[in-house]
Amino acid sequence: MSDTFQLDGKEVAFESGQTVMQAALTAGHYIPHLCYHPEFKPHGSCKLCTVEVGGRTVASCTLPAEANLNVESNTGELNALRRTLIQMLFAEGNHFCPSCEKSGNCMLQALGYDLEVHTAGFRHMYPDRPLDASHPDILLDFNRCILCELCVRASAEVDGKNVFALAGRGSGKHLIVNAESGLLKDTNIALTDKAMQVCPVGVILPKRVGFTVPIGERRYDQRPISAQALDDAPRPPSGARHE
Amino acid sequence: MLPDANLIYGDSPKCELDACLQHIFATYGNNKTNLLQILNEVQACAGHISTDAAAYIAARLDIPLARVKSVASFYSFLHLQPQGEYRVLFSDNITDRMLGSQDLMQRMCQQLWLQPGKVSEDGLLSINTTSCTGMCDQGPALLVNGKVITRLTLQRVQEIGQLIRNRTPLAAWPAEFFHVDDNVYRAGLVLGNTLTYGEVLRNSLQPGGVPIIDSIKQSGLRGRGGAGYPTGLKWEACRNAPGAEHYVVCNADEGEPGTFKDRVLLTRQADLVFEGMTLCALAVGARQGFLYLRGEYQYLFESLRAVLQCRRNANLLGRDILGQIGFDFDIEIHLGAGAYICGEESALIESLEGKRGVPRNRPPFPVTEGYLQQPTAVDNVETFCQAALALQMGAEKYRAIGTAKSSGSKLISVSGDCPRPGIYEYPFGVSVGEVLRDCGAVNTRAVQISGPSGVCIGESEFGRKLGFEDLPTAGAFMVFDDSRDMFEVARNFVHFFAHESCGFCTPCRVGTSMLKQTMDKIAAGHGTRYDLNEIEHLDQVLQSSSHCGLGRTACNPVLHTLKHFRPAYENKLKSLDFEPAFDLDGALARARQMTGRDDAGAHLKGDE
Amino acid sequence: MNEKKKLRVATASLAGCFGCHMSFLDIDERLFPLLDIIEFDRSPLTDIKHCGPCDIGLIEGGVCNAENVHVLHEFRKNCKILIAIGACAINGGLPAQRNHLDLGSCLTEVYLTEPGLIHGHIPNDPELPLPLDKVHPLHEVVKIDYFIPGCPPSGDAIWKFLTDLISGRTPELGHGLLKYD
Numbered sequence A: 001m002s003d004t005f006q007l008d009g010k011e012v013a014f015e016s017g018q019t020v021m022q023a024a025l026t027a028g029h030y031i032p033h034l035c036y037h038p039e040f041k042p043h044g045s046c047k048l049c050t051v052e053v054g055g056r057t058v059a060s061c062t063l064p065a066e067a068n069l070n071v072e073s074n075t076g077e078l079n080a081l082r083r084t085l086i087q088m089l090f091a092e093g094n095h096f097c098p099s100c101e102k103s104g105n106c107m108l109q110a111l112g113y114d115l116e117v118h119t120a121g122f123r124h125m126y127p128d129r130p131l132d133a134s135h136p137d138i139l140l141d142f143n144r145c146i147l148c149e150l151c152v153r154a155s156a157e158v159d160g161k162n163v164f165a166l167a168g169r170g171s172g173k174h175l176i177v178n179a180e181s182g183l184l185k186d187t188n189i190a191l192t193d194k195a196m197q198v199c200p201v202g203v204i205l206p207k208r209v210g211f212t213v214p215i216g217e218r219r220y221d222q223r224p225i226s227a228q229a230l231d232d233a234p235r236p237p238s239g240a241r242h243e
Numbered sequence B: 001m002l003p004d005a006n007l008i009y010g011d012s013p014k015c016e017l018d019a020c021l022q023h024i025f026a027t028y029g030n031n032k033t034n035l036l037q038i039l040n041e042v043q044a045c046a047g048h049i050s051t052d053a054a055a056y057i058a059a060r061l062d063i064p065l066a067r068v069k070s071v072a073s074f075y076s077f078l079h080l081q082p083q084g085e086y087r088v089l090f091s092d093n094i095t096d097r098m099l100g101s102q103d104l105m106q107r108m109c110q111q112l113w114l115q116p117g118k119v120s121e122d123g124l125l126s127i128n129t130t131s132c133t134g135m136c137d138q139g140p141a142l143l144v145n146g147k148v149i150t151r152l153t154l155q156r157v158q159e160i161g162q163l164i165r166n167r168t169p170l171a172a173w174p175a176e177f178f179h180v181d182d183n184v185y186r187a188g189l190v191l192g193n194t195l196t197y198g199e200v201l202r203n204s205l206q207p208g209g210v211p212i213i214d215s216i217k218q219s220g221l222r223g224r225g226g227a228g229y230p231t232g233l234k235w236e237a238c239r240n241a242p243g244a245e246h247y248v249v250c251n252a253d254e255g256e257p258g259t260f261k262d263r264v265l266l267t268r269q270a271d272l273v274f275e276g277m278t279l280c281a282l283a284v285g286a287r288q289g290f291l292y293l294r295g296e297y298q299y300l301f302e303s304l305r306a307v308l309q310c311r312r313n314a315n316l317l318g319r320d321i322l323g324q325i326g327f328d329f330d331i332e333i334h335l336g337a338g339a340y341i342c343g344e345e346s347a348l349i350e351s352l353e354g355k356r357g358v359p360r361n362r363p364p365f366p367v368t369e370g371y372l373q374q375p376t377a378v379d380n381v382e383t384f385c386q387a388a389l390a391l392q393m394g395a396e397k398y399r400a401i402g403t404a405k406s407s408g409s410k411l412i413s414v415s416g417d418c419p420r421p422g423i424y425e426y427p428f429g430v431s432v433g434e435v436l437r438d439c440g441a442v443n444t445r446a447v448q449i450s451g452p453s454g455v456c457i458g459e460s461e462f463g464r465k466l467g468f469e470d471l472p473t474a475g476a477f478m479v480f481d482d483s484r485d486m487f488e489v490a491r492n493f494v495h496f497f498a499h500e501s502c503g504f505c506t507p508c509r510v511g512t513s514m515l516k517q518t519m520d521k522i523a524a525g526h527g528t529r530y531d532l533n534e535i536e537h538l539d540q541v542l543q544s545s546s547h548c549g550l551g552r553t554a555c556n557p558v559l560h561t562l563k564h565f566r567p568a569y570e571n572k573l574k575s576l577d578f579e580p581a582f583d584l585d586g587a588l589a590r591a592r593q594m595t596g597r598d599d600a601g602a603h604l605k606g607d608e
Numbered sequence C: 001m002n003e004k005k006k007l008r009v010a011t012a013s014l015a016g017c018f019g020c021h022m023s024f025l026d027i028d029e030r031l032f033p034l035l036d037i038i039e040f041d042r043s044p045l046t047d048i049k050h051c052g053p054c055d056i057g058l059i060e061g062g063v064c065n066a067e068n069v070h071v072l073h074e075f076r077k078n079c080k081i082l083i084a085i086g087a088c089a090i091n092g093g094l095p096a097q098r099n100h101l102d103l104g105s106c107l108t109e110v111y112l113t114e115p116g117l118i119h120g121h122i123p124n125d126p127e128l129p130l131p132l133d134k135v136h137p138l139h140e141v142v143k144i145d146y147f148i149p150g151c152p153p154s155g156d157a158i159w160k161f162l163t164d165l166i167s168g169r170t171p172e173l174g175h176g177l178l179k180y181d
Helices: A020-026 A076-092 A107-114 A150-158 A225-232 B003-010 B016-029 B032-046 B053-059 B065-072 B094-098 B103-113 B153-166 B201-207 B209-219 B229-241 B261-268 B268-282 B295-313 B347-352 B379-394 B395-399 B430-438 B486-502 B506-523 B529-545 B549-553 B556-564 B566-570 B586-595 C019-025 C028-037 C066-079 C087-091 C094-098 C103-111 C154-167
Strands: A002-005 A010-014 A050-053 A054-058 A070-074 A138-140 A162-165 A174-177 A204-206 B086-091 B125-130 B142-144 B145-148 B183-186 B249-251 B288-293 B330-335 B376-380 B408-414 B421-425 B444-449 B453-460 B476-481 C008-011 C039-040 C054-060 C063-065 C078-083 C131-136 C144-150
Touching: A002 A020, A050 A076, A054 B529, A076 A107, A076 B506, A076 B529, A107 A225, A150 A162, A150 B288, A150 B408, A162 B065, A174 B065, A225 B201, A225 B209, B016 B032, B032 B053, B032 B065, B032 B330, B053 B065, B086 B103, B086 B153, B086 B201, B086 C028, B094 B103, B094 B408, B094 B486, B103 B125, B103 B153, B142 B183, B145 B295, B145 C063, B183 B430, B201 B268, B201 B379, B209 B229, B209 B268, B209 B379, B209 B395, B229 B268, B229 B376, B229 B379, B249 B268, B249 B347, B249 B379, B261 B268, B261 B379, B261 B408, B268 B288, B268 B295, B268 B330, B268 B379, B268 B395, B288 B347, B288 B549, B295 B330, B295 B453, B347 B376, B379 B395, B379 B408, B395 B408, B421 B430, B421 C028, B430 B444, B430 B476, B444 B486, B444 B556, B453 B556, B486 B549, B486 B556, B486 B566, B506 B529, B506 B549, B529 B549, B529 B556, B586 C131, C008 C019, C008 C066, C019 C103, C019 C154, C028 C039, C028 C154, C054 C066, C054 C087, C063 C066, C066 C078, C066 C131, C078 C154, C087 C094, C094 C131, C144 C154
Parallel strands: A002 A070, B086 B125, B183 B421, B249 B288, B249 B376, B288 B330, B408 B476, C008 C039, C008 C054, C054 C078, C078 C144
Antiparallel strands: A002 A010, A050 A054, A050 A070, A138 A204, A162 A174, B086 B142, B142 B145, B408 B421, B444 B453, B444 B476, C063 C131
């Protein structure tokens, strides 16, 4: 028998070493998230997955699951907080969805849809972030970067290449590539790299394939992210499944 | 692909930098954990870290070039672009401003024909601001190439301008410029101690680790960095945590604006600090210790090293300390490079490991997985001093000082509007009013306790007491009299947090800069009640979702001043209706300039 | 039947392409029941030049010049509820892509140094509204009450939003209608 904790009043089973997020997704319960990726060690930077436990608010992706925790996630207050965080990310970068080839496959956008975000609301920062189109097969559009570090982690941990890193701090924090020239063409990135597949927004794009699937027929046009994230979650073998 | 280190090294034309790099690597070896120390040295030697130097460092340490840039760009004293031969940084704490720092900086810029933040065209100098340098009792202060100059006056600033213009080497500048006073006005347990160094250690050797921990637990000693975690419990958890090595770290990254007591402790009581660290090593079973010294206190580096050497010579450090076979312990000093966040213990550990100072996810806590994932006890400078004294006096006697839940004494760094700014040591439980009386403050409107992340209290609360029961404090005590605009105080602190946010989590990275924008909007006369609502909203988000204490407390200055001094905000509001953050007519200025128009249609007046 | 007073609605396009207005017309035959409960004040559909007191104002496009500011102020003054409709009104959209460029160098390049220009000059006729140095979303200039995102929002989204609003429900779009592209 594994232990359980409460998530929005429902019993969730977990195995030792799992975080609240991992256990919840495995058990078929969605907690909104952006920088968390089931194949990587939890990062805890976007804070979309903030939940309330015993009067304290914490990121659920890094919170170790413990027996009898009482976790609240789907509350009006927490969803309002998540809405604000999404709005902050939209105001911080240049997210111009109508011209973005990731539109419809973008997690930031899909979360905005799911949380009924109608506007960034805040004053837009309109940062100046020039593109890097130097690579023959890959485009980098830094305007959309949300600094989740998934590409940094994928390139270092899976590809063993360290193509990406973050530089600067605070509101000056930005993505850089590992080359003396500072250009992607001078790195050893390849189209087959894991780092090419993990960007939740439209920063790292393979060239010439952007509109193979037409706008309107894309991943999050089909079904909301809350449903799709559960499909991606690692599940125990059937039979052991707990609903 | 990493370039071959020797090739680059051999080909590099810059002999001076070459020699410097050779010397640096001879000192630090090819150890990745020394990356920040290496970068500090290159910065000091070459004025910036060139791509060549960065590539060479990357190759020697066998790390990606992007990692070198990533780390270097995190710290505000490190530069990847040339910054001028003389890099002048004015301390920008509110106490410096109250002493006229902004005007002095402007005067220096005028004198040297330069805009703040820019490098002069001849590459001679750059002038900018930096977060509090810890010289609030003798400000305004500035750093020039990392060296601190105190008690700035217009005359001194102009002399500095001349020295720079004449390219006088720093070593030939008048010594009194660099003089730092201790300004101790009230000594107590720590500052008045008459200990013979090594004595506590000698007496503790035989009982050993567990009794030390028991004694510290019984003494009721709590951390002096502000959070107040019981020191004995921390040491015990560290001792009991399994690990190939255990480490002791002294947090001397005293970055909280308005705090400077560690500066004085490291000047006057370095032996006591190191004795406390050695006792901690004995207690937790550590063989290696680190003192993480904030970059602003670089001037203390050599004297601290000398104290360490004396202690080695006296066998108070090194192998088989005081003849106890197997008790090996030594201390290394690591220098920070301008990042307040490194005062957070897990960020400090990251920085010690040569990384960006980003706070870790916790748990695990440093006591179980700290430096190099090994159990690590991180304590404040003052805590180590107090620990040594508590062991010397015995738990009972120590406990008798202070209050029930706050035993011992506390060093208070007093600055701002008072005739005697400096260090005051009191038993815990002293009231705010008593401190104000002792430092001679009159007509006091507010006191900021424990820095921007602490609390701001008004006159009605001056009876409150410093201690964990009431007003916990890391030591800062900034006094504001009735001539001060508390909105401007809060705005200064908000700018500080935006500048020091590490940028890891969304709420703090974006929220602190939005808070700054909104405060600036109000200051510029464009504020409305919508902006006050926005501030309250941002505060909520920062408080509930930030990754670490920086974001969670970044809104405190605004919340507290809004609570006590709301009119200071309201009297700046333009109207109750919404106003843009920018001047509409001003937004047409560029178009007027380009078209040469100045007719009525080329202007936007108010709310038409 | 009790004759309910019709809601007065004004619309305008600032730095926009009228795409949102076109999309509004895409509610097709639902325009008829809508017109039973609303009537138009200033709008490209009525050709009324200035806005009088209204219940609802709908504005597409961001704020890029002095005239936009005047129109927006006029709407804010007269409309109880002011709605930003479409990407440009909400985040500046396409026109805001110039925001990281200096306005002076934009004007110079377009009117003075562009290859093929003969006797180029920057237009300075007082009849022309001057451009602002940056393009702003509406909510950075006046208080905006609601936002209907999309480039453009679909006719269905606009219909759902307006019918929610008119019937006194907090407007919600939900999956499928809420789009930023």
